[in-house]
Structure formats: structure tokens, C-alpha cells
Amino acid sequence: MALLDVRDLSIRYEPKQRPAVDAVDQLSFSIDEGEFVGLIGESGSGKTTVGMAVLRLLQRPGRISGGSITFDGTDIAHLSQDELRKYRWREISTVFQSSMNALNPVTRVEAQFADVIQCHTQLRGGEVTERIRTLFDMVLIDPKFMTAFPHELSGGMRQRINLALALAIGPRFVVLDEPTTGLDVVVQHSILENVRRLQAELGFAVLFISHDLGTVLDLSDRTMVMYAGKLAEEQATRQLLRDPLHPYTKGLLGSYGDPRAETVRITYVPGRPPDLAHRPDGCAFAARCPERIDRCAEIEPARTEAGEGLVACHVAAIQRGADGSGIEVGPPIRTFAGPQFVKSAAASAEAARGLPLVTVDDVSKTYVRRQGLRAVRTEAVSGANFVLHRGGVTALVGQSGSGKSTLARMITGVDAPTAGRITFHGSDGDQVVARMRGRRLRSYRGSVQMVFQDPYSALNPTKTLGATLARPLINFQQLHGSKLRERVIELLETVALSPGERFVNRYPHELSGGQRQRVVIARALAVEPELIVADEPISSLDVSIRAEVLELFDKLVHERNVGILYITHDLLSARMLCDEVVVLNEGKVVEQGPALDVIRSPQDDCTRLLLDAIPNPFAAARS
Amino acid sequence: MRYFARKIGFFVLTLWAVVTLNFLIPRLQPGDPAELMVQNLAGKNAQLNRAQVEAMRDLLGAPSGSLFSQYWSYLGQLAHGDLGISYTYFPYTVAEVIGKAFWWTVILVGAVQLLSFAIGILLGAFAAWRRNSRFDTSVTVISTFVGTLQPFWIALLLIYGLGYGLGWFPTAGGYEASTPGFNGAFLYDALSHAFLPALTLMIVTPIGWILGMRNTMIMNLGEDYIRLARAKGLPDRMIALRYAARNALLPSVAGFALALGGILGGTILVESVFDYPGLGRLMGEAVGIKDYPLLQGLMLLTAVATLVANLIADLLYGVLDPRARRAAA
Ligand SMILES: Nc1ncnc2c1ncn2[C@@H]1O[C@H](COP(=O)(O)OP(=O)(O)OP(=O)(O)O)[C@@H](O)[C@H]1O
Ligand code: SF4
Ligand SMILES: [Mg+2]
Numbered sequence: 001m002a003l004l005d006v007r008d009l010s011i012r013y014e015p016k017q018r019p020a021v022d023a024v025d026q027l028s029f030s031i032d033e034g035e036f037v038g039l040i041g042e043s044g045s046g047k048t049t050v051g052m053a054v055l056r057l058l059q060r061p062g063r064i065s066g067g068s069i070t071f072d073g074t075d076i077a078h079l080s081q082d083e084l085r086k087y088r089w090r091e092i093s094t095v096f097q098s099s100m101n102a103l104n105p106v107t108r109v110e111a112q113f114a115d116v117i118q119c120h121t122q123l124r125g126g127e128v129t130e131r132i133r134t135l136f137d138m139v140l141i142d143p144k145f146m147t148a149f150p151h152e153l154s155g156g157m158r159q160r161i162n163l164a165l166a167l168a169i170g171p172r173f174v175v176l177d178e179p180t181t182g183l184d185v186v187v188q189h190s191i192l193e194n195v196r197r198l199q200a201e202l203g204f205a206v207l208f209i210s211h212d213l214g215t216v217l218d219l220s221d222r223t224m225v226m227y228a229g230k231l232a233e234e235q236a237t238r239q240l241l242r243d244p245l246h247p248y249t250k251g252l253l254g255s256y257g258d259p260r261a262e263t264v265r266i267t268y269v270p271g272r273p274p275d276l277a278h279r280p281d282g283c284a285f286a287a288r289c290p291e292r293i294d295r296c297a298e299i300e301p302a303r304t305e306a307g308e309g310l311v312a313c314h315v316a317a318i319q320r321g322a323d324g325s326g327i328e329v330g331p332p333i334r335t336f337a338g339p340q341f342v343k344s345a346a347a348s349a350e351a352a353r354g355l356p357l358v359t360v361d362d363v364s365k366t367y368v369r370r371q372g373l374r375a376v377r378t379e380a381v382s383g384a385n386f387v388l389h390r391g392g393v394t395a396l397v398g399q400s401g402s403g404k405s406t407l408a409r410m411i412t413g414v415d416a417p418t419a420g421r422i423t424f425h426g427s428d429g430d431q432v433v434a435r436m437r438g439r440r441l442r443s444y445r446g447s448v449q450m451v452f453q454d455p456y457s458a459l460n461p462t463k464t465l466g467a468t469l470a471r472p473l474i475n476f477q478q479l480h481g482s483k484l485r486e487r488v489i490e491l492l493e494t495v496a497l498s499p500g501e502r503f504v505n506r507y508p509h510e511l512s513g514g515q516r517q518r519v520v521i522a523r524a525l526a527v528e529p530e531l532i533v534a535d536e537p538i539s540s541l542d543v544s545i546r547a548e549v550l551e552l553f554d555k556l557v558h559e560r561n562v563g564i565l566y567i568t569h570d571l572l573s574a575r576m577l578c579d580e581v582v583v584l585n586e587g588k589v590v591e592q593g594p595a596l597d598v599i600r601s602p603q604d605d606c607t608r609l610l611l612d613a614i615p616n617p618f619a620a621a622r623s
Numbered sequence: 624m625r626y627f628a629r630k631i632g633f634f635v636l637t638l639w640a641v642v643t644l645n646f647l648i649p650r651l652q653p654g655d656p657a658e659l660m661v662q663n664l665a666g667k668n669a670q671l672n673r674a675q676v677e678a679m680r681d682l683l684g685a686p687s688g689s690l691f692s693q694y695w696s697y698l699g700q701l702a703h704g705d706l707g708i709s710y711t712y713f714p715y716t717v718a719e720v721i722g723k724a725f726w727w728t729v730i731l732v733g734a735v736q737l738l739s740f741a742i743g744i745l746l747g748a749f750a751a752w753r754r755n756s757r758f759d760t761s762v763t764v765i766s767t768f769v770g771t772l773q774p775f776w777i778a779l780l781l782i783y784g785l786g787y788g789l790g791w792f793p794t795a796g797g798y799e800a801s802t803p804g805f806n807g808a809f810l811y812d813a814l815s816h817a818f819l820p821a822l823t824l825m826i827v828t829p830i831g832w833i834l835g836m837r838n839t840m841i842m843n844l845g846e847d848y849i850r851l852a853r854a855k856g857l858p859d860r861m862i863a864l865r866y867a868a869r870n871a872l873l874p875s876v877a878g879f880a881l882a883l884g885g886i887l888g889g890t891i892l893v894e895s896v897f898d899y900p901g902l903g904r905l906m907g908e909a910v911g912i913k914d915y916p917l918l919q920g921l922m923l924l925t926a927v928a929t930l931v932a933n934l935i936a937d938l939l940y941g942v943l944d945p946r947a948r949r950a951a952a
Pocket of ligand 2: 285315
């Protein structure tokens with residue numbers, strides 16, 4: 001019998017001001033003792049909701065509206081909070097999506113282990129401390145941090161500690177909800193390695209939730225793909241890689257390219273998932289599906305066994321002989337026949353011959369921090385040299401803390417270098433960035449625009465898109481009246497928010513993450529910049545949206561001849577967008593060159609580390 | 624430790640600035656304090672008697688010498704608690720007048736504030752924990768309603784009902800039939816006089832704490848660390864106290880220290896209505912009759928109280944919230 005058996009689970013959110021949403025609709029799956037099961041799906045598909053339901057932590061306005069959750073033979077879907085207590089942490093524990101805030105900020109880490117250990121075991125006093133020490137060792141953190149407060153730890157450390165906390169009582173089942181999202185790839189990689197090792201050693205079962213296909217496929221024995229509150233497909237991971245059944249799965253797989261190829265090609269799923277408050281008839285994926293047939297729009301595909309997997313798709317069912325309707329659909333295809341994004345090494349070589357736009361010449365930045373009487377010097381950047389080209393994209397790659405953002409700040413003129421110089425070869429002659437003052441500096445700030453990681457906080461939630469975009473136009477170009485409106489709409493259309501009239505009066509919360517990021521980019525474009533500095537602009541977005549934003553950047557480079565400095569820790573996306581790569585480690589440029597060369601034959605250990613951290617599910621499938 | 628040292632250093636600096644301003648401002652004002660005082664004693668329209676003014680100048684220790692030496696002797700006087708002489712209560716010194724009113728207010732308002740805070744925090748926390756229960760709804764509705772009432776209106780209602788109507792409590796003054804001192808009769812007398820003003824304040828002051836605590840607590844209950852505490856299967860009481868209330872308390876504690884500093888300003892109305900012999904009433908009077916030395920003394924007291932309260936708030940915050948220590952260091 002399975003450890004966890006979920007049958008026909010439905011979950012409904014009934015917010016006061018908005019229509020009710022069936023976020024999860026008749027979902028069934030099971031997880032065996034010691035099994036590692038992945039759950040992927042794009043943002044809003046209901047992954048976290050499922051995890052929370054299994055943990056029985058759903059909060060108002062959400063509730064389980066149907067089905068059962070059987071854990072070890074008992075249906076826990078309807079137990080009271082008191083009855084649940086004997087399952088909590090001892091049997092089922094968790095690491096949350098944004099575990100950055102999962103620790104109580106005002107108490108020491110140690111106490112947060114101690115309370116749960118004392119609550120569920122006979123251990124007391126020194127034994128508890130001993131246990132915590134062991135747990136810290138397990139996640140490779142020096143036990144001296146036991147007495148630290150959460151804010152004194154780095155994101156990666158906090159996440160490891162959350163993991164240790166989840167294992168404190170030796171649970172049989174752990175829900176990991178995006179445990180590493182938002183962390184540096186290298187840290188992410190090492191934490192997930194840690195998870196994998198501990199799981200093999202201790203034998204707990206895992207439900208691993210993530211929107212990052214790569215890590216899920218890398219770690220899980222079995223993978224479930226979720227779309228609009230339902231399971232689209234479920235298969236053993238190896239099998240899923242070899243023979244994906246659902247078109248959506250194929251679309252997700254298509255977003256992984258091989259960064260080492262001469263020409264990288266990724267496909268992506270166009271459009272957005274349906275609004276769950278108004279679920280369409282038939283297949284929820286139909287509007288985005290290239291394999292769609294007539295009946296898809298009318299009849300909802302049932303969950304069907306196909307080979308060793310399960311799939312909810314008409315076409316797949318027919319192809320695998322699980323549907324006797326006799327409709328002609330042709331043989332199964334492996335790829336997603338959707339839009340493609342292509343980057344070839346030849347085109348990159350072309351771009352690198354463009355005119356220089358910014359020259360970074362032997363630039364260093366030393367921060368001096370007073371600590372009592374001593375002055376502590378931190379070399380954030382030392383002796384950096386590189387050139388940004390017009391009409392080209394350069395990636396600035398490195399682990400967190402390598403000095404990427406410091407460099408970006410100096411290039412945008414917010415900070416001045418302690419040594420060396422940065423020259424901007426603008427339309428009105430060469431200028432040294434750090435020496436600009438007054439009007440000149442203001443106009444430079446207009447020519448250089450930044451796009452940040454988090455599109456959610458970059459926009460003022462109380463302003464419409466029209467107002468947001470009008471501000472820079474009024475300030476920098478003195479536009480007014482109908483001219484202003486025309487230009488706003490034009491900007492919206494440039495970033496593919498069309499028709500623009502439909503978007504001008506919307507508020508940020510009415511947009512998806514990708515749409516918001518595009519608004520941020522539109523705002524950057526409002527002042528007709530010559531250089532865009534984009535700091536991790538896609539890392540918080542879903543794969544299909546990522547492609548959308550990359551595509552937009554690519555278009556800007558080609559159509560407007562702007563230069564882009566793309567800051568990231570992810571070499572795969574760097575290869576997709578960039579012509580050249582500059583690798584930074586501890587403030588020094590350790591390697592630079594054409595993107596393909598750097599990725600194919602990395603010269604520095606740091607580059608290799610970053611490359612190894614890219615999840616590569618396909619490597620495992622091939623071997 | 625650096626955090627605390629910084630806060631204390633900052634306190635000393637602002638204290639110095641306040642004291643200095645208090646020295647400078649009257650000196651920048653036109654007019655001769657001795658003349659003002661004689662005029663005050665003689666009545667509005669009386670002719671000024673030069674000799675009296677001279678005598679008064681001597682009595683007041685009229686300023687002489689350079690600004691710096693005046694400043695120096697001002698600091699010396701201040702160190703001895705010498706704030707000058709009150710116009711209205713002549714020949715009492717400002718320090719004496721304030722000293723007498725001080726304890727009336729501090730005891731009344733201090734007790735009321737402490738009690739209100741405790742009650743407010745408890746009710747607010749409990750309402751948030753049982754959100755949308757009948758208890759929560761009644762607490763919120765009643766608080767919001769009472770919050771819209773004017774304190775002096777409540778005061779009048781109480782005077783009318785419990786004072787004149789039922790005659791249970793005296794409606795004005797601080798004591799009457801007894802001699803001040805530490806004896807049973809006086810304590811009883813003072814307490815019964817303090818009852819109505821205290822009740823008025825007790826009805827009004829907890830509102831802010833209740834609603835504030837309820838809001839922060841509800842916000843905190845949505846935080847991930849609360850969810851995690853639930854997932855850990857900890858007993859409800861531990862989650863409510865150690866996780867939710869402990870965090871929600873932070874802004875309230877800082878607010879409380881500040882409220883204590885603001886005691887003076889907040890009680891002018893109520894003290895005036897009940898003719899209670901505290902600082903608030905004194906302040907009202909001093910403003911009314913332009914008793915500058917007294918006013919100046921009260922202002923200094925208020926400013927210092929606010930500064931001290933701020934310091935306490937900062938120090939408390941540093942103890943309660945480890946993040947503050949680090950962020951400011
Ligand atoms: N508190 C809530 N009130 C109303 N609707 C909600 C609430 N929480 C989630 N939803 C809705 O439920 C659906 C599923 O959300 P959920 O958080 O489970 O998605 P997810 O797959 O975990 O997404 P992500 O990858 O962004 O974490 C979404 O449509 C969301 O808008
Ligand atoms: S059922 Fe039809 S629309 Fe849905 S995924 Fe399958 S082919 Fe596409
Ligand atoms: Mg989620």
C-alpha cells in the first residue's frame with residue numbers, strides 16, 4: 001500500500017471580492033514509502049496548493065472541497081487540527097517555497113529546533129543540543145551557527161537549516177516546495193545534492209515541487225506534470241524524458257537546449273494558462289496546443305493509462321491505442337511544434353564586431369567598512385577589463401557575491417570606481433562615466449536603463465501601466481497630451497502587450513510575471529536608452545515567460561541597436577541571449593570571450609562550477 | 624552593544640540640543656521678562672512701576688554678562704533643577720509647581736497607560752488569533768465605535784452619570800477633605816477623585832492598542848514562520864505566544880514607550896474637564912495666561928520625557944528584535 005494516496009482531491013479558493021477558483025480539480029496520485037516524486041507546472045497551476053493540502057495547512061479562503069488524502073491508511077483530509085498533531089513533523093514535514101521567512105525572525109535558530117524536538121520526542125537538555133548538532137552536520141553547516149538569528153545567515157544557509165529542521169524528527173514524508181528557488185545556481189546545486197544524499201540515506205519519501213523542470217527531472221524517480229489544477233501527465237522520469245506523452249510536457253522539455261551546440265534552439269509554449277475562475281470547456285491546454293484536434297475544445301480528456309504512464313490528452317490516448325475512436329492523428333512526435341527561439345554562434349560573432357559602447361578599463365572598487373577602530377577593506381571588483389558592443393549582448397556571469405552588481409552600479413554611474421575608468425561611447429562623443437555631472441549625468445542616466453530581477457516590486461501597484469510609462473516620457477522627452485498617449489501605446493506594443501489600448505488602464509496585479517517584466521522593459525525603453533543593464537531579469541519567471549522576455553531583448557538588440565549587459569548566474573540563459581560572456585569570480589574577471597567558446601571549453605574552475613550546476617536531465621537519460 | 628552605545632550617544636546629543644534651544648528661544652524673544660511679570664502681578668492696565676520692575680529684575684536674577692556666561696549659568700541652574708519663577712504662582716518656582724503636579728499625572732496616567740496597554744495587547748492578540756469569531760467581531764466593532772467618540776464627551780457623560788446622577792464619585796479636583804500625605808484617608812480621597820478621569824482614559828486608550836495589535840498579529844499570522852510552526856505540530860498556545868504574539872508585539876512596545884513620553888499632551892483635555900491637579904491642566908493654564916517660565920519648564924519636561932521615551936523604545940526594540948541591532952550597527 002502506498003504511503004500517501006490522494007484521490008480526487010479538489011481545492012477551492014473562495015475569496016471575498018473575486019469569483020471562487022477551483023485551484024485543484026479532482027487530482028489523484030500516490031507516493032510510495034521512500035519514493036522521490038516531482039511535481040512541476042507553471043506559476044499558478046496549483047502546485048503549492050496541493051502541497052499545502054497534503055500538509056493540511058490550507059488557509060482561508062482555501063479549503064478542501066472534495067476527495068481524500070490517505071496517509072498510511074488514515075484519511076487525513078478531514079481530521080481536526082488536534083487529531084492531525086500526531087502526524088505533524090513526526091510523519092510529515094516540509095520545507096517551504098520562500099523559506100527565507102520560514103524561520104521565526106526574533107528567536108535563535110537553536111530554539112526553533114528545540115521546541116519541535118521537545119514537543120515530539122523524549123529528548124531533553126544536552127540530548128537536544130546533541131541532536132541539533134547532528135542535524136547541522138547533516139546539512140554541512142558548522143554547528144556554531146546554532147545560536148545565530150535567522151537574519152545573520154545567508155539565504156543558502158537558511159535553506160539548509162530549514163532542510164535540517166524538516167528532518168529533525170526523522171519524518172517518513174517530506175514536502176519540498178521550491179526549496180532552492182531564488183538561490184544562486186551553485187548553492188542550489190549543492191543543496192539539492194545534499195537533499196538527494198540524505199534521502200538515499202534516511203529513506204524518507206519526498207514530494208518535490210518546482211517550476212524548474214531541470215531540477216525536478218534531475219532528482220525525481222517519478223514526475224508529475226500539472227496544468228491548470230490537474231495532472232496532465234505522470235511517468236517515471238526516465239520514461240518521461242524518452243517519451244513524453246502530453247504536448248505540454250513536450251513544450252516544457254523544449255525549453256531546455258544544449259548550451260554547447262553551435263546553434264541552440266528552444267521551443268516555448270505561447271500564451272498563458274486559462275483563468276481558473278472560468279475554466280474553458282474541453283482540454284484546458286487547447287488554446288496553446290499545437291496538436292489540438294476537433295474534440296479537444298469540447299470534451300475534457302480523461303486520465304488514461306498509456307504505456308507505463310498516465311496522461312490526460314486525447315491525441316496521446318489515441319496514439320497509444322488507449323482510445324478506440326479511430327480518429328486519425330498520425331504517429332507520436334517528441335517535440336513541441338510551437339514558436340522557437342534560435343541563437344547561433346555565427347550571429348553572435350557578427351554582433352561582437354559592432355562598435356564599442358562602453359569600455360571598462362582596469363576598474364576596481366574597494367569598499368571600506370568601519371568595524372570599531374579597524375577599517376575592513378573589501379575588494380568588490382578588482383582590475384576588470386571588458387568592452388560592451390552596440391547591438392550586442394554581453395553576459396556578466398558569476399556566483400552571488402562575485403561583484404556583478406557592483407560593476408553594474410559603476411556602469412550606470414550610481415557608484416564611482418576607486419581605480420580605473422569606465423568610458424561611455426555615446427551618440428555625443430566619449431565620456432568618462434564617473435566624471436559626469438549635472439545635465440550630462442542626467443542625460444546619461446536616461447541613456448542607460450536598468451531592469452531588475454523582481455518585476456513584482458519594480459512597479460508601483462497603485463499606478464496604471466499608462467501612468468507608469470508616461471512618467472519617464474514627461475520627464476525626459478517633455479511629451480504631453482495625445483502625443484504622450486500615442487507613445488505609451490506604442491511602447492506597450494513594442495513589448496508585445498497588444499493591443500496597447502487594452503493595457504494602458506490596467507494595474508500591475510492584473511498582469512502575469514512575464515507581462516510585468518515586459519512593462520518594466522517598456523519603461524526602460526521609454527527614454528530610448530543606448531544601453532540596458534538587466535540584472536537577473538528572468539530568473540523569477542516561468543520557462544515559457546522566460547523565452548518571451550529573452551525574445552523581446554533579442555528583438556531590441558536587432559531592431560534598435562541597443563547594447564545589453566545581462567547579469568546572471570545561469571550560463572544556459574546567458575548562452576541563449578548573449579554573444580559574449582564575462583565570468584567574474586571574487587571581483588576578478590577570470591574568463592571572457594564568445595559565449596559558445598567559454599561554454600564549450602571553460603578555462604577557469606569557476607566557470608566549470610557554474611556549468612556543472614546547470615541541471616542536465618538529458619545527460620542522465622542518454623546514459 | 625554598538626547598537627546600544629549609538630542610541631545612547633544619539634540621546635545625549637539630542638538632549639543637549641533640546642536644552643540649548645530651551646535656553647536660546649526666550650532670549651531671542653522681544654520684551655523684558657521682569658516687566659512682563661510686574662505687569663502680570665499689577666493687572667493688565669495698571670501703570671508700570673519702575674522700582675518694582677528693578678526689584679523684580681533682581682529677584683529673577685536677570686541676565687547679565689555675555690551669552691556664553693549666561694548659557695553656562697543656565698546649565699548650572701538646570702543641573703540644580705532651577706527653572707526660574709512662575710508668573711502665575713509667584714513666588715513659587717517653576718520646579719515646585721511642576722513637581723507638585725507631576726506625581727498626580729504620572730501616577731494616574733502611568734497606571735492607566737500600563738493597564739490599557741496590557742488589556743489592549745491581550746484583547747488584540749486574542750481577537751486576531753480567533754479571527755472572525757464572535758469574540759473578534761464584538762471586540763472590533765466596539766473598539767471602532769468607541770474610537771470615534773471624543774474623550775471629553777465620554778468624560779462629560781461620566782461626570783453626568785456617575786458623578787451628578789448617582790453621586791458615586793467626585794467630579795472635580797484631586798482631593799478635598801484630607802491632608803496630602805501617606806495616610807489612608809488621603810489615599811482613599813485621591814483614588815476616588817482619580818476614578819472618573821482614569822475611567823475616561825481607560826475607555827479611550829486601549830482602543831489603539833487593541834486595533835494595532837490585532838492588525839499586526841493578523842498580518843503576522845499569514846507569515847510563513849507561523850505556517851511552519853503549525854506544520855511542526857506545536858501546541859496552539861506556543862504558536863500564539865512564542866511565534867505570533869512575540870513578533871506582533873514589537874511595533875506595539877515601541878509605540879508604548881512613545882505614548883508614555885506623550886502623556887502630557889494627551890491629558891490636557893481630560894485633566895481640564897475634571898479639574899485634575901496634574902500637568903495637563905497646568906499646561907492648559909500656562910498657555911491661557913502666558914506664563915512663559917512655567918510653559919518653558921513644561922516644554923522642557925515634555926521634550927525630555929519624549930526623548931527618554933524614545934531612548935527606552937529604541938533600547939527595548941534592540942533587546943526584542945535582534946534584526947534592529949544588526950541593521951543599525
Ligand atoms: N489565498 C488565495 N486566495 C485566492 N486564490 C488563491 C490563493 N492562493 C492561491 N490562489 C490561486 O490558486 C491557484 C494556484 O496557486 P498556487 O499557489 O498553488 O500555484 P503554484 O503552482 O504553487 O504557483 P507558483 O509556481 O507561483 O508557486 C492560482 O490560480 C492562485 O491564483
Ligand atoms: S487534449 Fe487536445 S488540446 Fe489537450 S493537450 Fe491533448 S491534444 Fe492538446
Ligand atoms: Mg508555489
